[in-house]
Amino acid sequence: MKMTGAQAILEVLHREKVDTLFGIPGGVVIPLFDALYGDKRFNMVITKHEQGAIHAADGYARSSGKTGVCVVTSGPGATNIVTGLATAYMDSIPVVALTGQVPTALIGNDAFQEADTTGITRPVTKHSFIIKDPAELLIILKQAFYVARTGRPGPVVVDLPRDVTVSELDFEYPEEIKIPGYEPKVKGNARQIKRVMEAIGESKRPVLYAGGGIITSGASEELKAFVKKTGIPVTLTLMGMGGFPGNEPEFLGMLGMHGTKAANYAVDKCDLLIAIGSRFDDRVTGKLSMFAPNAKFIHIDIDPASISKNVVIDIPVVGDAKHILREMLKYAKALDIKKWLKEIEDWKKSHPLTYEDNDGFLHPQYVIEQLYRVTEGNAIITTEVGQNQMWAAQFFKYIRPRQFITSGGLGTMGYGLPAAIGAQLANPEATVIDIAGDGSIQMNIQELATITQNQLPIKVAILNNGYLGMVRQWQEFFFDKRYSATCLKRDKRCPEVCCNPGPQCPPYVPDFVKLAESYFAVGMRIQKKEDVEGALKEAIRVDKPVIMDFIVCPEENVTPMVPAGAPIHTMISSKEDAEKYLLA
Amino acid sequence: MEKEYTIATVVENKSGVLAHIAGLFSGRGYNISELSVGETENPEYSRMTIVVKGDEQVLEKIQKQLNRFIDVIKVWDLSSLPAVHRELILVKVKAQPSLKQEIFQIAEVFKGKVVDISHDTLTLEATGISEKIGAFINILRPYGILEIARTGRASISRGIIKGRVKSNG
Ligand SMILES: Cc1ncc(C[n+]2csc(CCOP(=O)(O)OP(=O)(O)O)c2C)c(N)n1
Ligand SMILES: [Mg+2]
Numbered sequence: 001m002k003m004t005g006a007q008a009i010l011e012v013l014h015r016e017k018v019d020t021l022f023g024i025p026g027g028v029v030i031p032l033f034d035a036l037y038g039d040k041r042f043n044m045v046i047t048k049h050e051q052g053a054i055h056a057a058d059g060y061a062r063s064s065g066k067t068g069v070c071v072v073t074s075g076p077g078a079t080n081i082v083t084g085l086a087t088a089y090m091d092s093i094p095v096v097a098l099t100g101q102v103p104t105a106l107i108g109n110d111a112f113q114e115a116d117t118t119g120i121t122r123p124v125t126k127h128s129f130i131i132k133d134p135a136e137l138l139i140i141l142k143q144a145f146y147v148a149r150t151g152r153p154g155p156v157v158v159d160l161p162r163d164v165t166v167s168e169l170d171f172e173y174p175e176e177i178k179i180p181g182y183e184p185k186v187k188g189n190a191r192q193i194k195r196v197m198e199a200i201g202e203s204k205r206p207v208l209y210a211g212g213g214i215i216t217s218g219a220s221e222e223l224k225a226f227v228k229k230t231g232i233p234v235t236l237t238l239m240g241m242g243g244f245p246g247n248e249p250e251f252l253g254m255l256g257m258h259g260t261k262a263a264n265y266a267v268d269k270c271d272l273l274i275a276i277g278s279r280f281d282d283r284v285t286g287k288l289s290m291f292a293p294n295a296k297f298i299h300i301d302i303d304p305a306s307i308s309k310n311v312v313i314d315i316p317v318v319g320d321a322k323h324i325l326r327e328m329l330k331y332a333k334a335l336d337i338k339k340w341l342k343e344i345e346d347w348k349k350s351h352p353l354t355y356e357d358n359d360g361f362l363h364p365q366y367v368i369e370q371l372y373r374v375t376e377g378n379a380i381i382t383t384e385v386g387q388n389q390m391w392a393a394q395f396f397k398y399i400r401p402r403q404f405i406t407s408g409g410l411g412t413m414g415y416g417l418p419a420a421i422g423a424q425l426a427n428p429e430a431t432v433i434d435i436a437g438d439g440s441i442q443m444n445i446q447e448l449a450t451i452t453q454n455q456l457p458i459k460v461a462i463l464n465n466g467y468l469g470m471v472r473q474w475q476e477f478f479f480d481k482r483y484s485a486t487c488l489k490r491d492k493r494c495p496e497v498c499c500n501p502g503p504q505c506p507p508y509v510p511d512f513v514k515l516a517e518s519y520f521a522v523g524m525r526i527q528k529k530e531d532v533e534g535a536l537k538e539a540i541r542v543d544k545p546v547i548m549d550f551i552v553c554p555e556e557n558v559t560p561m562v563p564a565g566a567p568i569h570t571m572i573s574s575k576e577d578a579e580k581y582l583l584a
Numbered sequence: 585m586e587k588e589y590t591i592a593t594v595v596e597n598k599s600g601v602l603a604h605i606a607g608l609f610s611g612r613g614y615n616i617s618e619l620s621v622g623e624t625e626n627p628e629y630s631r632m633t634i635v636v637k638g639d640e641q642v643l644e645k646i647q648k649q650l651n652r653f654i655d656v657i658k659v660w661d662l663s664s665l666p667a668v669h670r671e672l673i674l675v676k677v678k679a680q681p682s683l684k685q686e687i688f689q690i691a692e693v694f695k696g697k698v699v700d701i702s703h704d705t706l707t708l709e710a711t712g713i714s715e716k717i718g719a720f721i722n723i724l725r726p727y728g729i730l731e732i733a734r735t736g737r738a739s740i741s742r743g744i745i746k747g748r749v750k751s752n753g
Contacts, residue, residue, distance in 0.1 A: 122604055123611050127654050130600070147654055181596065182654040305648035308641075 005134055005165040006035035009098070012141045014041050015173055018069050020060060020425055021045065022053035026073020027113060028162040029100035033071075045425065045454060048446035050077050052418040054084025055444070057095050058155075059419025062405045063380055064426035065218070067094040067149050074100040075113030078159075079120065083412060085155045086124035090409025091239060092216060094153035096144050097121075101161040104132055117159045126154030134167035139174055146177050151184030152303040153216060184302065188319035188327060195315050196274075196298050197331040203272035203296075205340045206232045209255065209284075212239030212408070213277015213301060213321050215401040220244060222325035223276070229332040233344055235263040237278050238393055241404040246397035247377070252344065253353070256284040257562045258390045261351035261571055264562070266344050267292050268569040276300045277321045280310040281409070282564075290567035300324050351560075353394050361553035362529050364388070364463040368395040371433065371461065374536040379431040380405065380423050384416040384440030386470035388463045390558040392435040414443025417460065421447060424456045431459070431540055438464040438508075439488055448519040451545045459539050460547045462512060465554045466501060473557050477578035501554040516547035525549045588617070589643045590635050590662040590669065590739050596655040597623060597630040605632065605656075608649055614638060618671075618736030629657060633739045666742040672711045672735045673720065674699065678728035679706040687727060694720045705730060713737075 003011065009032060013021070020043045025033040036044050047053040050072045057068030068088075072081055078099040088095045102111040118128040127147050129140050140158060148156040200206060214223055220243050227234055227250050234244045235255040244251055253260030255267055267273060273295040278284070280299075285291040288310060299306075299313040300321060307316040317324055355365040368391050371379070377397055382405040383389040389406055398404045405423055407415040416434040424432040434441075441462055451458050463469075472486040483499045490498070491506045516523030522544050526535045532550070539546040560571035563581055572578050595601050602621060609616050618635035636646065643661060650659045662669075679687050687706050691698060696710035710720050714737065721732065 118600060119603065122600075123607055128600075179654055181657045303652070305645070305652050307648075309645065309648075 001171045002168055003171050004031070004035065005137055005160075005167045005169060006032045008137060008169055008171050009141065009160070009165065010035050010039060010042070011171060012138065012173065013069065016067070016145045018067070019043060021069050021071055022047055022056045022060070022422070023071035024050055024053060024073065024077060026077050026100060028074045028102060029071065029077075029160075029165070031162065031165045032098070032100070032160070043425070045421070045450065047418065047421075047450050049444065050080035051084055051414065052421070052444050052447040052450060054081040054095065054097060055087065055412075055415050055418035056422040056425075056447075057097075058084060058088045058093050059382060059405055059422030060426045061088075061093050061095055061422070062419070063402050063423035065402065066426070067096055067145060068422060069096050069098070071098045072100065073113065074102055074117070075115045078115055078117040082120060082124060083410075085121055085157065087407050087410045087412045087415060088155040089124045089126065091212060091407065092152050092154055094149040095155040096148050097155060097157045099157055099159050101130065101159045103163040104161045105163070107161065117157065121157045124155070125157050128157040128159070130159040130161070131164050132161065134164050134169050137164060137169065138172065142174050142177050143179060147179070147182065151182070185318050186320045186323055188300070188317040188324035190327070192315060192317045193324060193327045194331075196300075196317060197328060199272055199296055199298060199315060200230065200232070200274070200335070201333070203335070204337060205270045206272040206274060206335070206337065207252075207266050207270040208232050208234040208274045208276065209237070209267065209278055210234060210240045210243055210276045211237040211278025212243075214240055214243035217277065217302070217321040217323075218401070219277070219322035219325050220401045222322055222329060224248075226325055226329055226332055229329065230335050231337060231341065232274070232335065233266060233341065235259070235267065237281070237284055237408070238406060239408040240278065241393055242398035242401045245399045247399060252348070254393050256281075256568065257286070257564070258394065258558050258560070259562075259568070260348075260353060260394075261560055262344060262347040264568040264571060265347050268567070269343075270295050272296050272298065274298045274300070276325070277302075279306045282310075285310065286562050286566050286568040286570075355556070355559075359553075361556075362527060362532070362550060364391050364465070364550070364552040364556055365395050366529060367461060367463060367532055367550050367552065368392060368435065370532045370536055371435075372396045374533060374540065375431055375433070379403075379433050380427060382406065382416040382419040382423060382432065382434045384434070384436045385411045385413045386437045386440060386468065387465070387473065387556070387558050388435050388437040388440070388469075390470075391463070394558075413437070413440035415440075417441060417444050418447045420458045420460075421450055421454070421456060424458050425454070432456075433459045433461055436460055436462045437469060438462050438466065439468045445515070448516075448521060448545065448547075452520045456545060457543050458545050460545075462547065462549050463552050464508070464512070464549050465552050465556060466505070466508060467554060469556075470558070472555070473561075476555070476557070476575055477561070477572070478563070478582070481575070512547055512549040519545070521545035521547055523547050523549070525551065527551045585639055586637060587639065588635060588637050588663070590633060590667070590737065591643075591646065591650070592660045592662050592739055593632050593634065593650055593656055594624060594629050594658040595632060596657070597628055598655065601630075601655045604653060605634075605650070608646075608653070609634075609636070612645070612649070614642060614646060620736035620738045622738070633662075633737055635736060660741065660745070662739045662741060665745060667739050668742060669713050669737045669739045670711050671714055671717050671737045672709065673717050674707060674709050674733040675721065675724055675729060676700075676705055676707045676731040677724050678704060678730060680704060683727060687724070690723055696720065
C-alpha cells in the first residue's frame, strides 16, 4: 500500500500497539502531526514542555511495562528531551523518541532549528538512529522498538528528516527483525545456575539484593516464590521497590545510603550476596572495598557489561531474571538459617525507621505513613528527587511492581509530575500521587495544565520544607550548617547568611494553593498533623487534580544516612553523628 | 598492571559509528593511543583496530561496553591471541643530494621504499610492528625529519579463531 512517510510512521506505531503519544509539534514535524489530525487510533497528549513529554512517556512505560513514545520537533524540541532520555537510560526504561529533523539536503548547514540530535543523544540512549532514506523508514522503526524493549531496555531516538516524512513509500512492514550486532541473551547458563544453587546451599548467611531488573523482567512472582521456599531475606534497591512485597516478613527494607539499618547490617555481615537485576551502584555499596567484606558474590543480570563492573563477581549468570529464577526454583530447598534470621530480626526490631513525632511540627514521614493508610497501599506513587523521594521509599510499603515510579540513576528533579501523567494515562483507574518536594515540583510545574486539560485526577503531595532539603541536609551534616543557596524562601530582604528558618522568614513563593486554582485544580494547605488524614481522604475522593501543600518541619532529615564514600554499616542520624564520623 | 591492549572490532559501516565508538572511550575516560579503520571483506562492515593503555579490568570493561552497542558486530582482544600487527609510516626527511644514497640504504635495511623524491627531501614508506617503526624514526632523526604520517596498527589473528558470541543487554 502506498502512503506518505508520516502515515507510515503512524501505521507502525499502531502495529507496535502504541496508542498514547506525548509531545509538542514544530516546523519540521507538521506533516507528522497533520497525519495525526483526527486519527482515532491515538491519544496525542500535548504537554507544555518537551521535558514533560519525555518524562510522561517514561512514566507511562514504567507503570505499564509498555514502550513509551514521544514526538518532538527538531532543534530545541530535541534538545529539551535530553534530560528525559538520560533519565530513562540510567533506569533502563523503554522509550522511543521520534524527533523531527531538518530536510536531509540541509543537514550540516546550520539550518533553522537544526541540531545534531543523534550526536547529542548518543551517550544517553541505547541507540540513536537517523533515517536518511525513506526506504529505511520501516525497518529502522521496527528496529527502534525492538531495541528499546528487549535485553536491558532503554530509550531509543529516531531522527526523522522532514523529507522522509513527506516522501511516498510502499508500506510493507517487516515481520521479523535481525540486527547482526544485537543478540540479547535470555536463558542463563545451566552450569552457572547449578553453581549458584550450590553456593546458596552452602551459605549460612545469605541475602538477596534485587533491583529494577526484577520489575523489568516481570520476575516478582518468581522472586517471591524463591524467597518463600528458601527463606532468604530480601533487600531492594530504590529501583527495585515493589519487586518484592514491602509487607512480607522477609523484606529488610531498602539498602544503601538511606537504607534501613537491618538491610545494611545484613549485607555487611552476609556470607553470600545474591544480586538480581541490580548493579552495585555507589549509592548502594558505599565504600566499595568494604562492601559485604565476607561475602561471595552472585550476580544475575541481563547486561554482561554490568557484571564485575564495580565488584568482582564470583558467580555471574547472564540472562533474564524471570527465566533464571524459574530455573533456580526447580532446585530451591528450605535453608537452615534460623540463627541468621534471628540476628536479622533483632536488627529490625531494634532499628526501625523512626522520626521525632511529638515536637509540634508536621513531619513529612507522617504524611507518607498516612498516605499509605488512606490509600491502603494501593496508589501508584511517583516522586520528585531529594528528601521527598527517600521518605517516599522508606515510609510507603510497595506491594506490587510498577507501583513506585522514581528517577533513581539520574535523580532528575521535575520527573514526578510528568511521570504521573504517563502513569495515570496507562492506569486510568488507579490513584496516582506525586510525592513532591517544593523545589522539584517547580521544575515541571507547567504540566499542571496538561493534567487539567486531560482530566487526570492526579494528586500532588508537596512536602513543603522551604528548602532544597536534601542539599540542605548535606550542608547541615558536612558543611557546618552553611545553608548556601538552599533556602527557597530567601529574598532580597534576608540577611547575607542565615541558617535559622522561622516566623521572620519571607512568605513562600509561589502560593501553591492559588497556583492550583489558576490551573483549575483543587488547592489545599495542611499545617497540622490532625488535618492530614482528612485532607488526604478528601483529595482522593474528589475526581479532580489536587495539590496538597503540606507545610512540614523545615529541617527534618532523612535518616539513617551513610555518608558518601563510607562503608554502609556506618549510618548517621544527626549533625552530631556526622561530626563524630568526620573526626574518626 | 598498566599495559597496552590491542582490540579489534567489526562494526557496521555507517556514518556515526566511529563517533559512537570514540564516544565510549572519551566518555569513560580511556585514551585511545592508536586507531585504524577500514572496510572489511563485507562492504557493510568496517573493522577497527584500537590500542588502549590500562589494566586487565579496563580492557574487560571496554570489551563489554563495545559489545553492548548494536552497531558493533564482533570484538576481540588481540593482545591475548596469536596475532599479526602492522603499522604503516610515511616519513619525509631532509636529504641533500649527497646524503640520498645513505638514506636509501637505511630504507632498504628496514625493507622500506622511497615514495617521493625532491631536490632536498626524500619520503620513505615502511611497515611493521611499532618497535620497528620506532627504530626507523630514530635512525632517520639525525637527518632532520620534516613530517611523519603514521597509521595506527592494523591487527589480525593468526590461523582460525572462533569469533566470540556476542551478547548485549
Ligand atoms: C535537575 C536537578 N537539579 C539539581 C539537583 C540536585 N538536587 C538534588 S536534591 C535537591 C533538592 C530538592 O529539593 P526539593 O524538591 O524541595 O526536595 P526536598 O529534598 O526538600 O524534599 C537538589 C537541588 C537534581 N537532583 N536535579
Ligand atoms: Mg524541599
